[in-house]
Amino acid sequence: MRKWDEGIADRKESLRRLLESLYQSGSDLRRSWKIYRRSLLAMMGLIMVISVTMISVFADRIAVEHPYRNLQDTEDLWTTDWEPRRAEPFSEECDWHEQKIVTNTRSALFSEEVIAESNDKVGDDNRYYKDTLSVIKIIKIEDSKGYDLNSSLLYIHPSNSTILVLTPELYNNSTLNLGVWVTYEFDNEAMHHSWLPDGYDVCIFGTTDTGQDLFSKVLYGSRVSLKIGFTVAILTVTIGTIVGSISGYYGGRTDEVIMRICDMFFAIPGLILAMAFVAAMGSVTSLTIPVWLGVIVPILFLATISRSYILSTVFDDDRISDRSMNFLVDYRGWIFSILGFLFFIGLLPASSWPEFFGTSDSRPWRLVASLAIILIIGAITFADRKFVENSNLEGTSQRISKSLDWTNPWRYLTLRTIAIFVAILVLFRFTGTDGDEITLIKDFDRLWKIQAALIFTGWPGYARLIRGQVLYVKEMNFVEAARSVGAPSGRIMFRHILPNAWAPLLVAFTLDIGGTILSASGLSFIGLGAKTGTAEWGILVSESRRYFLDYPHLMLYPGLAIAVTVLGFNLLGDGIRDVVDPKNRR
Amino acid sequence: MKLHEFVVRRLLLLIPVMVGVAILTFAIAHLIPADPAAAQCGDKCGVVVDYTDNGEPISAYEANRERLGMNQPVSVQFEKYMTRLVDGDWGESITYHRPVLDVVKDAAPITLEMSFLALMIAYPVGITLGILSAVRQDQMFDHVMRFFGIAFVSLPIFWFAMMLQLYFATGTENGGICDPILGTSGGCFPIYGRHDPSFTYPEDGFAWFFPAGGTGFHLVDSWFVTDTKLETLPDDFDSRRLLFKDTLLHLALPCIALGVSSAGSLLRYMRASLLEVLNEDYVRTARAKGLSESRVVLVHACRNALVPIVTILGFSIGGAIGGAVLTETIFAFNGMGRVAVESINYLDFTVIMGVTLITSIIFLLSNLIVDITYAIIDPRVRLE
Numbered sequence: 001m002r003k004w005d006e007g008i009a010d011r012k013e014s015l016r017r018l019l020e021s022l023y024q025s026g027s028d029l030r031r032s033w034k035i036y037r038r039s040l041l042a043m044m045g046l047i048m049v050i051s052v053t054m055i056s057v058f059a060d061r062i063a064v065e066h067p068y069r070n071l072q073d074t075e076d077l078w079t080t081d082w083e084p085r086r087a088e089p090f091s092e093e094c095d096w097h098e099q100k101i102v103t104n105t106r107s108a109l110f111s112e113e114v115i116a117e118s119n120d121k122v123g124d125d126n127r128y129y130k131d132t133l134s135v136i137k138i139i140k141i142e143d144s145k146g147y148d149l150n151s152s153l154l155y156i157h158p159s160n161s162t163i164l165v166l167t168p169e170l171y172n173n174s175t176l177n178l179g180v181w182v183t184y185e186f187d188n189e190a191m192h193h194s195w196l197p198d199g200y201d202v203c204i205f206g207t208t209d210t211g212q213d214l215f216s217k218v219l220y221g222s223r224v225s226l227k228i229g230f231t232v233a234i235l236t237v238t239i240g241t242i243v244g245s246i247s248g249y250y251g252g253r254t255d256e257v258i259m260r261i262c263d264m265f266f267a268i269p270g271l272i273l274a275m276a277f278v279a280a281m282g283s284v285t286s287l288t289i290p291v292w293l294g295v296i297v298p299i300l301f302l303a304t305i306s307r308s309y310i311l312s313t314v315f316d317d318d319r320i321s322d323r324s325m326n327f328l329v330d331y332r333g334w335i336f337s338i339l340g341f342l343f344f345i346g347l348l349p350a351s352s353w354p355e356f357f358g359t360s361d362s363r364p365w366r367l368v369a370s371l372a373i374i375l376i377i378g379a380i381t382f383a384d385r386k387f388v389e390n391s392n393l394e395g396t397s398q399r400i401s402k403s404l405d406w407t408n409p410w411r412y413l414t415l416r417t418i419a420i421f422v423a424i425l426v427l428f429r430f431t432g433t434d435g436d437e438i439t440l441i442k443d444f445d446r447l448w449k450i451q452a453a454l455i456f457t458g459w460p461g462y463a464r465l466i467r468g469q470v471l472y473v474k475e476m477n478f479v480e481a482a483r484s485v486g487a488p489s490g491r492i493m494f495r496h497i498l499p500n501a502w503a504p505l506l507v508a509f510t511l512d513i514g515g516t517i518l519s520a521s522g523l524s525f526i527g528l529g530a531k532t533g534t535a536e537w538g539i540l541v542s543e544s545r546r547y548f549l550d551y552p553h554l555m556l557y558p559g560l561a562i563a564v565t566v567l568g569f570n571l572l573g574d575g576i577r578d579v580v581d582p583k584n585r586r
Numbered sequence: 587m588k589l590h591e592f593v594v595r596r597l598l599l600l601i602p603v604m605v606g607v608a609i610l611t612f613a614i615a616h617l618i619p620a621d622p623a624a625a626q627c628g629d630k631c632g633v634v635v636d637y638t639d640n641g642e643p644i645s646a647y648e649a650n651r652e653r654l655g656m657n658q659p660v661s662v663q664f665e666k667y668m669t670r671l672v673d674g675d676w677g678e679s680i681t682y683h684r685p686v687l688d689v690v691k692d693a694a695p696i697t698l699e700m701s702f703l704a705l706m707i708a709y710p711v712g713i714t715l716g717i718l719s720a721v722r723q724d725q726m727f728d729h730v731m732r733f734f735g736i737a738f739v740s741l742p743i744f745w746f747a748m749m750l751q752l753y754f755a756t757g758t759e760n761g762g763i764c765d766p767i768l769g770t771s772g773g774c775f776p777i778y779g780r781h782d783p784s785f786t787y788p789e790d791g792f793a794w795f796f797p798a799g800g801t802g803f804h805l806v807d808s809w810f811v812t813d814t815k816l817e818t819l820p821d822d823f824d825s826r827r828l829l830f831k832d833t834l835l836h837l838a839l840p841c842i843a844l845g846v847s848s849a850g851s852l853l854r855y856m857r858a859s860l861l862e863v864l865n866e867d868y869v870r871t872a873r874a875k876g877l878s879e880s881r882v883v884l885v886h887a888c889r890n891a892l893v894p895i896v897t898i899l900g901f902s903i904g905g906a907i908g909g910a911v912l913t914e915t916i917f918a919f920n921g922m923g924r925v926a927v928e929s930i931n932y933l934d935f936t937v938i939m940g941v942t943l944i945t946s947i948i949f950l951l952s953n954l955i956v957d958i959t960y961a962i963i964d965p966r967v968r969l970e
Contacts, residue, residue, distance in 0.1 A: 041733060264606035268946040271908030276942050279930040280614045518742055525744045526915055526927050541745055549760045552752050559745030566740035
């Protein structure tokens with residue numbers, strides 16, 4: 001095993017190669033951009049895509065109110081049972097007017113509860129609080145069945161208008177144990193968004209049937225759509241690439257079997273198949289480890305066998321303390337054991353974690369455990385070259401340790417490590433606990449069902465595309481040359497064939513994002529995707545169906561949003577096609 | 587290879603794909619964690635409905651599992667499923683209380699009628715615009731058409747359908763644009779339904795040589811209604827021509843909504859294909875002979891440019907049948923799409939599988955016809 005100090009030459013060489021490749025790809029990009037910006041339509045598409053992306057990123061900054069009450073992102077942000085209301089449903093006018101709250105009369109603390117809060121949340125996602133609002137007057141008090149109560153039961157605290165005070169009669173009245181509904185008017189100005197002038201009307205799209213601001217809902221809808229579009233496109237591309245390249249490269253019987261399976265998928269119209277799949281998911285509310293592994297493993301698989309595009313590199317020697325690196329190299333055995341231990345803890349059912357760590361919230365531990373999983377898989381990944389080159393298992397452990405070149409750690413800054421980290425990111429974004437199992441997708445019921453369905457129906461298209469490309473590139477001279485000098489299959493596949501086959505894949509990927517957004521909103525529209533009330537464009541259009549003849553604005557704007565977004569991605573894809581495929585350029 | 591050999595070969599190749607589709611639908615319905623037995627009894631799953639011979643209670647849930655055959659091993663279930671498929675016994679629908687095959691048989695013509703009419707609108711429009719766009723390459727018209735080609739593909743069908751309803755099926759007070767121009771009242775097209783709500787469409791009483799219940803395609807059926815039946819209809823619809831016109835008017839909006847994306851993609855393909863052909867030597871020869879430009883484009887170039895367009899027909903049919911789910915929901919047609927959506931809401935798996943199978947059969951058969959057409963137009967295909 002080499003020592004850290006012996007790796008200096010390697011690190012320098014790696015750096016040189018990285019810079020060279022970066023320079024090369026930089027000039028390639030500049031040339032492509034020159035071609036791309038010639039086309040007006042393509043530039044329009046790019047602008048559309050960028051603006052939609054910006055809107056989705058800054059939706060919470062631009063939006064006037066928070067539209068979510070039941071979308072997965074924010075389910076724990078809305079714990080109270082009240083919701084500020086606009087003055088009127090279907091209204092052009094847009095003032096905050098009154099709100100209805102349910103209060104529990106059994107609560108001893110009731111008389112001191114702050115019940116009026118502004119819509120603006122302050123602070124980050126984990127710890128946040130809301131500004132309190134000034135109640136102006138109480139309009140109505142009802143019991144839980146809707147009967148009016150004497151309004152003397154509740155009054156505004158004279159010194160602090162955000163506190164409603166309960167009279168002893170109400171507190172002692174045992175028939176009101178289900179709570180009372182209080183409708184009251186409050187100070188408007190605090191509810192207006194910070195970037196707007198005081199009292200300025202901003203419901204530019206009007207309000208919905210429940211009196212919510214449509215503008216905000218449409219803005220937030222871009223987040224959902226883009227998320228679905230990108231997730232589905234990335235995963236279908238990954239699965240399709242794996243399957244298609246296997247099929248194209250090995251040919252023969254493998255190819256035959258895979259292509260016949262693809263034919264099965266092609267024989268059923270996509271939307272119908274996706275619907276059947278959503279139906280079959282039925283009452284599934286969460287995906288647990290085994291199912292989710294089916295999603296992560298393809299990414300990891302691709303990561304494991306892919307060769308890097310970004311050439312391996314190191315940073316300047318001075319940046320890394322030799323001593324600490326020497327330490328890491330010397331004690332790698334221990335580091336691995338600890339990571340391995342954490343990995344097994346990560347596999348334990350979540351219910352036993354509190355016993356282990358004395359805490360009910362196991363999230364940090366899950367984080368650590370999953371990091372361990374990733375690091376271990378990464379380590380195996382690093383050793384892959386030896387696996388590919390000498391596939392007999394004799395002396396494998398020795399080979400693994402040999403292939404782990406600790407003297408040049410930054411050479412692992414490669415595409416596959418990036419893919420692994422994407423995988424872990426995806427993993428973490430959706431981790432939660434459900435009963436005694438670690439649930440890796442929270443709230444599968446809502447949007448994940450259609451994502452799973454679209455992935456399920458989408459991959460054969462990519463598989464066929466990639467297979468065709470691989471078959472085409474495989475016949476070229478440089479592949480022949482690589483084979484004749486004895487390069488292993490994995491190397492030929494990922495170093496020689498795929499880099500030359502990615503262009504149509506990129507085009508298909510861009511076009512597919514648009515297509516996915518269309519299909520997902522279609523599925524939502526017929527009631528198979530997101531739940532009613534979600535800020536999702538398909539749902540917004542579908543909710544407006546009952547009123548759209550009288551209030552067309554309800555359906556106009558969400559639909560326009562879908563059309564513009566999809567158009568943007570389609571124009572972008574078309575423009576990219578013109579760049580990568582000169583034959584089509586006219 | 588002769589043409590008939592080619593056809594026979596393609597037909598034989600269809601069999602494994604059909605078996606594959608059957609396996610796929612079975613896998614979707616059985617290997618995925620939804621539990622139709624639990625879905626059917628809802629919160630009454632624990633209720634005891636019967637006793638075994640030994641006196642042990644059977645809950646509603648267990649009874650459902652028994653009835654749906656879910657107690658048996660998957661291999662046995664699969665065998666049963668396949669034999670019943672072949673026998674034509676596709677099971678009974680829980681939602682409709684009718685055999686699945688009957689449900690699908692009633693629904694299929696509606697979807698087919700809509701999809702094919704949509705394609706019949708989309709093809710002429712798309713091809714014409716594509717030709718014009720290619721001939722005027724890089725002029726303003728071409729740029730506009732390229733934009734519209736992509737824009738049509740990007741339109742969400744359901745939204746576009748609702749916009750059509752809003753502008754063409756409502757009166758002025760709701761924003762309709764027909765009334766002031768055409769002098770109609772309440773828009774120029776009916777807002778939804780297959781026929782006017784003032785009568786029920788005749789389900790029997792067709793000409794003697796016609797199938798007893800009609801074909802289900804109202805566009806065809808309306809020409810074969812007997813005179814006695816016509817007399818029972820209201821005055822506005824008591825001739826075959828009026829009946830046909832009514833059907834056509836009701837189909838217009840859904841078909842436009844459905845056809846627009848096919849038209850968009852056709853426009854783009856036709857344009858690209860024609861541009862490629864216009865660079866060929868024989869086009870130059872034709873021009874050199876002194877033929878008029880329109881003859882060169884329409885006769886010499888278009889014929890060859892249309893050949894690859896035929897293959898796109900296959901995709902368009904799949905897209906149209908899939909898109910029909912959305913238009914049927916909006917225009918209240920009881921076609922396969924609506925049947926599918928309803929059966930999904932009730933987790934009625936027999937119907938879901940039936941609809942999936944039937945759509946794939948229709949899709950495969952139409953693709954077969956497309957392939958054969960292709961082989962006739964371009965004999966080189968047969969040689970492979």
